[in-house]
Each structure stands twice: as C-alpha cells, then as structure tokens.
Amino acid sequence: MLDKYEGKAIGITAIIIMVFLFSLLYVTGKQKTDVVECVPYDKTYTTPRINQIDSTTYQVFAVAKMWNFEPSQIYVPVGAEVDFFVTSGDVVHGFNIAEKNVNMMAVYGGINKTTVKFTEPGIYKITCHEYCGVGHQNMQAEVIVNYPNNY
Amino acid sequence: MKVSRSLKNVILIELFVPITLLILGIYHGLMQTVYRAGVIHQSSAVKLDYYQGLTLHGVINAVVLTTFFAVAFGHATITYYLKKEPNKKATWTSLILMVTGTLLAAYAMLAGKASVLYTFYPPLKAHPLFYIGTAMLIVGSWVPLFDWLNVYRQWKRENPHTKIPLAVLGTLVNFIIWFTCTLAVAYEVLVLLLPWALGFKATVNVTLARTLFWFFGHALVYFWLLPAYIMFYTMLPKIAGGKLYSDNAGRIALFLFLLLSVPVGVHHQFSDPNISQSSKWVSTILTFGVAVPSFITAFTLAASLEYAGKKNGAKGLFGWMGKLPYLDHNKYMFGYMIAGLILFIFGGLTGIVNSSYALNNVVHNTSWLPGHFHMTVAGPVFLAMIGMSLYLLSALTGKKIFLPKLNVVVPYLWMIGVLIFSAGLMYGGLMGEPRRTNLGMTYLNPNHELYHPQWVPSTLLALAGGIIMFAAGMCYFIVFFGTIFKKKTQEAEVYLPDSESYHDEKYIPLFNSFKPWIIMMVIIIIIAYVPTILDVLRLGGPGAPPHLPSSPTPGL
Numbered sequence: 001m002l003d004k005y006e007g008k009a010i011g012i013t014a015i016i017i018m019v020f021l022f023s024l025l026y027v028t029g030k031q032k033t034d035v036v037e038c039v040p041y042d043k044t045y046t047t048p049r050i051n052q053i054d055s056t057t058y059q060v061f062a063v064a065k066m067w068n069f070e071p072s073q074i075y076v077p078v079g080a081e082v083d084f085f086v087t088s089g090d091v092v093h094g095f096n097i098a099e100k101n102v103n104m105m106a107v108y109g110g111i112n113k114t115t116v117k118f119t120e121p122g123i124y125k126i127t128c129h130e131y132c133g134v135g136h137q138n139m140q141a142e143v144i145v146n147y148p149n150n151y
Numbered sequence: 152m153k154v155s156r157s158l159k160n161v162i163l164i165e166l167f168v169p170i171t172l173l174i175l176g177i178y179h180g181l182m183q184t185v186y187r188a189g190v191i192h193q194s195s196a197v198k199l200d201y202y203q204g205l206t207l208h209g210v211i212n213a214v215v216l217t218t219f220f221a222v223a224f225g226h227a228t229i230t231y232y233l234k235k236e237p238n239k240k241a242t243w244t245s246l247i248l249m250v251t252g253t254l255l256a257a258y259a260m261l262a263g264k265a266s267v268l269y270t271f272y273p274p275l276k277a278h279p280l281f282y283i284g285t286a287m288l289i290v291g292s293w294v295p296l297f298d299w300l301n302v303y304r305q306w307k308r309e310n311p312h313t314k315i316p317l318a319v320l321g322t323l324v325n326f327i328i329w330f331t332c333t334l335a336v337a338y339e340v341l342v343l344l345l346p347w348a349l350g351f352k353a354t355v356n357v358t359l360a361r362t363l364f365w366f367f368g369h370a371l372v373y374f375w376l377l378p379a380y381i382m383f384y385t386m387l388p389k390i391a392g393g394k395l396y397s398d399n400a401g402r403i404a405l406f407l408f409l410l411l412s413v414p415v416g417v418h419h420q421f422s423d424p425n426i427s428q429s430s431k432w433v434s435t436i437l438t439f440g441v442a443v444p445s446f447i448t449a450f451t452l453a454a455s456l457e458y459a460g461k462k463n464g465a466k467g468l469f470g471w472m473g474k475l476p477y478l479d480h481n482k483y484m485f486g487y488m489i490a491g492l493i494l495f496i497f498g499g500l501t502g503i504v505n506s507s508y509a510l511n512n513v514v515h516n517t518s519w520l521p522g523h524f525h526m527t528v529a530g531p532v533f534l535a536m537i538g539m540s541l542y543l544l545s546a547l548t549g550k551k552i553f554l555p556k557l558n559v560v561v562p563y564l565w566m567i568g569v570l571i572f573s574a575g576l577m578y579g580g581l582m583g584e585p586r587r588t589n590l591g592m593t594y595l596n597p598n599h600e601l602y603h604p605q606w607v608p609s610t611l612l613a614l615a616g617g618i619i620m621f622a623a624g625m626c627y628f629i630v631f632f633g634t635i636f637k638k639k640t641q642e643a644e645v646y647l648p649d650s651e652s653y654h655d656e657k658y659i660p661l662f663n664s665f666k667p668w669i670i671m672m673v674i675i676i677i678i679a680y681v682p683t684i685l686d687v688l689r690l691g692g693p694g695a696p697p698h699l700p701s702s703p704t705p706g707l
Contacts, residue, residue: 021439024507035421035431041692066703073508087424090705091271091698092357094516098583103422103512108274108357110424125603129516129585131202131268133196133700137431137593140601150604 012119037113064093064106067135094129163224176211177624179204184617188610189595200491201589205432209269234315245294252287276697288452296326321381332370339363342625354694358425365416373412379535389650395457400451402662404444411441414679425690435516438506480555487538490562519580522573549643553633565623572616
C-alpha cells in the first residue's frame with residue numbers, strides 16, 4: 001500500500017525527529033538549562049529580603065508590586081551564585097534579566113525559583129515584562145555586580 | 152450556487168461587522184509602533200490610552216475578526232460543499248449573540264473600563280460587561296457547530312462511503328477544537344472571574360485562571376489558522392492552475408490538529424510558578440508534534456504549486472516558482488494566500504523556538520513574541536481572512552472588486568511591512584525589549600532615567616514596518632468598502648474554487664470519521680492536563696483580590 005519512495009521519506013523523517021529530540025534532551029541535561037523551578041507556596045517567601053549564605057551564595061526573595069520590585073537594588077560580588085525566589089503582591093508581573101536569560105512570571109499565590117551565576121561585573125536590569133497596569137513601563141530594578149572591583 | 156436571502160445576509164453581516172471594527176484595530180496597531188519607538192512620550196493620544204488601545208487591538212483583531220470570519224466561512228463551506236443550508240433560526244441566534252457580545256465588550260473597552268488586554272489575566276479586573284460580552288461572543292460561535300453537525304449527519308446518510316469534502320472536514324475539525332478549548336475559558340470567565348468581578352467572591356486563583364486561559368489560548372491559534380489551511384488545501388492549487396498533490400495528506404494534517412491543538416497550552420506557561428517541570432516537558436514534546444501537520448501542509452502545498460507551475464509552462468528545477476499568477480488581478484486570492492505562506496515560513500520556525508522548553512527563557516514575554524505571531528496570525532491567517540472576506544462579499548452581492556489592481560498588491564505590501572516590523576520586534580526581543588509596554592514613556596524617552604538607547608534601532612525598524620502595514624490596511628479598506636458601494640453587475644452566488652487531487656486516492660474509513668480521533672484527543676488532553684491542574688491546585692497559595700489597572704490598592 002505504501003509507495004517505496006514514500007516509505008523512505010517517512011523513515012528519514014522519523015530519524016530526523018529522533019535526532020532532534022535527543023539533541024534537545026542532551027543539551028538540557030548537559031548545559032543544565034531548565035525552566036523555572038516549582039516551589040510549593042509558603043508565606044515566608046512573600047517578605048522581600050536578601051540572604052547571604054556564604055561568600056558567594058545568595059538568596060534573593062523578590063516581591064513584585066504595582067509598580068516596583070522589592071528589593072529594588074541587589075548588590076552581589078563577582079562570581080556570586082544567586083537563587084531568585086519571585087512572587088507578586090498583587091497582579092501578575094514579569095521578572096526578566098535579559099543578559100542572564102532569567103525569565104519568570106511573578107504571580108500572586110505562586111513562588112518561582114531560578115539560580116543564576118554572575119561572573120561579569122556590571123549592572124543587570126530587572127525589567128517587568130508583563131502588563132501590570134498604568135505604571136507598567138516604570139517598573140525596573142537592578143542587580144549590581146561590583147565587588148571586589150568597585151567602580 | 153444560489154443561497155437564500157437570509158443566509159446571504161447573515162454571512163454579509165458577519166463579514167461587515169469585524170472589518171469595520173478592524174479600522175480601529177489597525178489604527179491602534181500603528182499607534183503602538185509610534186509610542187514604542189518613542190515618537191510620543193505620553194500615556195494616551197487622541198483620547199485613547201496606550202493599554203486601552205492595545206486591548207482593542209488584541210480583542211478586535213485576534214478574537215472578534217477571527218471568530219466572526221470562521222463562522223461566516225463555515226456557513227459558506229458547509230452550504231457550498233454539502234449543498235444544504237444551515238438552519239435559519241440557528242444562524243440568526245448565533246449572529247445576534249455574537250454581535251451583542253461584541254458590542255458589550257466594545258463598550259467596556261472604549262469606556263476605558265476594561266484595559267486588561269486580550270488575555271485578561273486576573274487579578275487585573277475589567278468591567279463585568281467585558282466578561283459577559285466575551286462569553287456571549289464565544290457561546291454564539293458554538294451554535295453553528297451543532298447545527299452544521301446535523302447538516303453533516305444528514306449528508307452522510309445520503310452519501311455513505313463518499314469522502315467527506317476536505318473543506319467540510321476542516322470546518323468541523325476546527326469547530327470541534329474550538330468548542331473543546333472554549334469550554335475552559337467559558338468556565339474561567341463565568342465561574343471564576345464574573346462572580347469575582349461583581350464582588351460576590353473575594354478572591355480568584357490566579358494560576359488556575361491562567362492555566363484555563365492557555366488551555367483555550369493555544370488552541371485558539373489553530374482556530375485562527377484552520378480556515379486559512381482549508382483555503383490553502385482546497386483553493387490555492389486550483390487558483391494556481393494545478394491540482395492538490397494529496398487529498399489524504401490534508402485529512403491527516405487536519406486530524407493531527409484535532410489531536411494536538413488543545414493539549415499544548417502549557418508551553419505558554421514555561422515561566423509560570425505552580426506547574427512542575429515534567430508537565431512543561433510534556434507540553435514541549437506535544438508542541439513539536441503539532442508542528443508535524445504544518446510541515447505536511449508546507450510540503451504538500453509546495454508540491455501542488457510545483458505541479459501548477461510546470462503545467463503553466465515552467466522548466467527546470469525552480470522554474471515553477473516564476474510561473475505562478477502572483478499579480479493576476481482576476482486571481483487576487485493567490486496573492487493573499489502566497490504572501491501569507493511566505494510569512495508563515497518564518498512564523499512557523501520562530502514558533503518552534505518559542506516552544507523549545509528552556510530556550511523560551513530567552514524570549515518569553517519579550518517583543519520577540521509579537522514578532523513571531525505577527526508572522527502567523529497577522530500573516531497567513533489575516534491575509535487569507537481578509538482576502539476571502541472580499542471574495543465572499545463580491546460573490547454574495549454580485550459586485551465586481553473596486554480598484555482590482557490596487558487590491559492585488561495589498562497582500563505583498565502587507566507582507567513586506569510585516570517582515571520589517573517583525574524583524575524589528577524580534578531583534579529588540581533578543582535584547583530584552585518587553586512586549587505590551589508603553590516604551591515611549593520611559594525606556595525610549597531620552598529625558599527619563601530609565602532610557603535604554605539599545606532599543607532605538609529595533610523600535611524604529613518596527614515603526615517603519617508598522618507604517619507599511621498600516622498603508623496596506625488602508626488600501627484594503629478602500630477596496631472592501633469601495634466594493635460595497637459598487638453596483639451589482641453579475642449574478643449573486645456562492646462559488647468556492649475547488650481543487651481536484653492529483654492522485655486518485657482510495658476511500659479510507661479512518662480518515663472520514665470523527666469518532667476515533669475525538670476519543671484520542673480526549674485521552675491526550677487528559678494525559679497532558681490532569682497532572683498540570685493537580686500541580687496548580689496542590690502547589691498554589693491563596694487567591695488574589697481584584698485590582699483595577701489604575702490602582703495598587705485592591706478593590707472593585
């Protein structure tokens with residue numbers, strides 16, 4: 001019933017799809033690229049604060065509100081590994097550090113988590129990229145990576 | 152064939168209402184590129200606020216136009232191919248519900264009481280009439296499905312063992328997808344949001360509402376796309392002067408859409424909390440699956456067009472590309488379809504980027520996204536819809552096209568505009584430019600502390616593209632409304648170009664029956680969505696009180 005030529009085309013397609021899926025799985029595992037981590041809701045995440053665990057490990061509990069982020073300036077040293085826990089105090093907001101591919105939604109009643117390492121000094125802007133009302137375009141915060149090279 | 156006066160009027164109203172509203176939708180499309188490029192640094196222009204206009208742009212262009220058109224085109228295909236008219240009462244009930252719903256929602260948006268964008272994510276709260284209007288529009292679009300199924304069953308009894316015409320199969324598949332996915336959004340709107348917006352319920356579960364929205368939201372894009380696909384399969388080869396390469400390929404593609412359109416919605420929520428990574432992985436894989444019918448379509452259409460080009464006298468390997476009726480103003484539908492298909496090459500490929508799990512971190516909610524979907528919904532979908540609206544208008548009223556030579560360049564002008572516009576948006580998106588943001592107020596305002604000069608070239612590129620798109624849109628309105636005001640010069644009747652298939656393929660029962668496919672669809676939806684919904688209910692915290700877009704304090 002199946003044409004010989006057609007059969008070959010279907011076979012090659014199946015192989016390409018498998019190679020494609022394998023590469024994707026492989027890269028996700030190898031590069032540790034992943035989507036946001038899923039943390040069950042707990043009230044303690046809703047208080048904005050920065051915890052220093054050791055010299056290079058930080059935890060940032062960020063709360064997005066109409067129309068600012070708390071904390072709004074986050075100072076960490078070069079080489080710091082930062083866990084961001086993000087939630088919202090009101091409507092849905094976005095939490096985007098474009099240079100580091102940190103990309104999360106801040107949602108009331110939900111906790112988002114991702115880990116990122118800052119290896120280069122600089123000022124990394126955190127931009128709200130979800131419409132959150134009339135002040136949306138004002139909503140930005142920053143991660144300042146300067147220590148030990150103060151400038 | 153002749154159609155009754157009643158059906159003719161229903162179809163004409165269903166074309167006229169959204170195309171008239173589209174003037175407002177396209178106007179604000181242009182205005183957005185103006186604000187975003189920092190040409191104006193204000194929150195509103197000509198009494199229309201940026202976010203209010205953005206809501207109108209999204210709701211009119213992506214929901215009202217597409218839903219009205221799908222229903223009108225469905226009436227035309229069912230009537231033409233099954234040679235039976237749908238029930239008069241049902242068609243009018245559906246029309247009245249849809250028009251009333253649209254007017255209610257339009258009132259809420261124009262009054263500035265529903266600037267919540269077309270995704271209306273809670274706890275941003277709109278005027279209750281916005282939710283009621285949207286629900287009426289959706290329910291109105293359900294009515295024809297059940298009526299068409301009656302017509303279809305009757306046809307099936309009279310014609311057993313005959314292949315279902317491809318266009319009818321497509322229309323029914325499309326509305327079965329639509330009915331399934333809108334059940335979720337109807338639940339969201341009527342059960343979660345409306346009582347909350349009226350003040351009967353204090354809080355709403357935000358992630359649950361978002362999950363229900365995206366159960367609908369991604370299937371919605373296939374609801375936009377399938378009328379265009381029906382035209383590509385059944386009309387494009389004929390208009391190009393050839394035959395459809397394989398009719399069964401079309402059937403397989405349409406049934407694959409039935410299986411995979413709905414269960415992929417979670418790929419819009421890769422950055423959301425309360426949904427586990429495994430649910431997101433399942434969604435990635437299923438989304439790659441839904442790319443398959445689009446690839447099948449691309450190759451089948453290319454083969455059909457190659458055949459047409461060769462029949463028109465083309466030689467060599469690529470000669471057929473030059474022998475197609477690109478600028479033949481008697482075959483203007485070809486231009487509307489091919490321009491859309493060229494855009495869709497880029498639209499489809501960028502879509503695969505978006506759905507690729509962690510790669511989504513790079514682009515999620517940046518202007519890359521509108522860059523992508525303007526090459527899909529504002530590409531093949533929009534062009535096929537406005538082209539077919541003109542075609543049906545001309546056929547049903549017996550009027551010739553106004554300014555046919557202008558009409559034939561509209562799709563190409565639009566295509567060039569979209570390519571420039573989307574290139575600008577995607578370039579900006581890769582540099583972190585956010586979507587849905589009045590950039591002109593802050594990020595593109597040199598006098599503001601948040602000024603971000605990196606985004607100047609990208610937003611200017613989008614502005615240039617936006618101006619070209621606007622010009623193409625205006626030319627289309629001149630042609631459309633000019634045609635309405637012409638005198639009747641020919642017989643008023645419905646005729647849809649119907650391509651023969653190149654290979655005479657056997658009747659395969661599996662490809663001519665809905666039941667097995669619907670059962671499989673339900674199973675896949677359960678596999679994809681039950682774990683997701685359980686995650687949302689298990690991991691989520693308290694519900695949120697309502698917020699107006701203008702105030703940080705909760706309240707109605």
